[in-house]
Amino acid sequence: MSVIRTEPLTAAAFAPFGDVLEPSGDFRLINNGLCRRHHDRAKLDFGADGRAGISIFDAEPRAMPYVFDLIERHPDGSQAFLPMTQHPFLVIVAPDPQAEPRAFLTNGAQGINLHRGTWHGVLTPLHAPGLFAVIDRIGPTPNLEEYRYTQPWMVVAP
Numbered sequence: 697m698s699v700i701r702t703e704p705l706t707a708a709a710f711a712p713f714g715d716v717l718e719p720s721g722d723f724r725l726i727n728n729g730l731c732r733r734h735h736d737r738a739k740l741d742f743g744a745d746g747r748a749g750i751s752i753f754d755a756e757p758r759a760m761p762y763v764f765d766l767i768e769r770h771p772d773g774s775q776a777f778l779p780m781t782q783h784p785f786l787v788i789v790a791p792d793p794q795a796e797p798r799a800f801l802t803n804g805a806q807g808i809n810l811h812r813g814t815w816h817g818v819l820t821p822l823h824a825p826g827l828f829a830v831i832d833r834i835g836p837t838p839n840l841e842e843y844r845y846t847q848p849w850m851v852v853a854p
């Protein structure tokens with residue numbers, strides 16, 4: 697079994713796969729100066745025949761070390777995960793199924809937006825409840841491809 701180590705989720709490291717959603721960088725004050733708006737933080741992409749939908753995912757928490765053999769992608773639209781609790785979660789991504797995956801650990805106050813077609817692991821909360829608001833493509837065609845590795849991967853802490 698191959699082993700990969702988690703790395704902190706940063707905008708620079710995650711850029712090939714998607715956007716990190718967090719309150720950092722430039723902002724403008726709104727609501728009489730009581731709210732910082734970090735504007736336009738993700739590129740949402742739903743294709744010509746899709747629309748944005750918001751769903752609630754309630755995922756079972758996993759433990760580290762975490763073993764997986766399945767990745768998936770959504771060829772027709774981006775997919776954003778916004779945790780509804782402030783617990784870290786694991787984000788597994790790969791440039792393609794033949795490349796070594798990478799495992800990112802959020803800091804508990806970050807969400808992600810996976811670019812259209814990005815290979816990624818399944819939603820992997822590390823604490824209960826595993827509640828997430830998910831913004832993704834709703835459309836008339838299937839938007840899921842899966843790939844199962846012949847040998848599993850194990851994710852461990854650094």
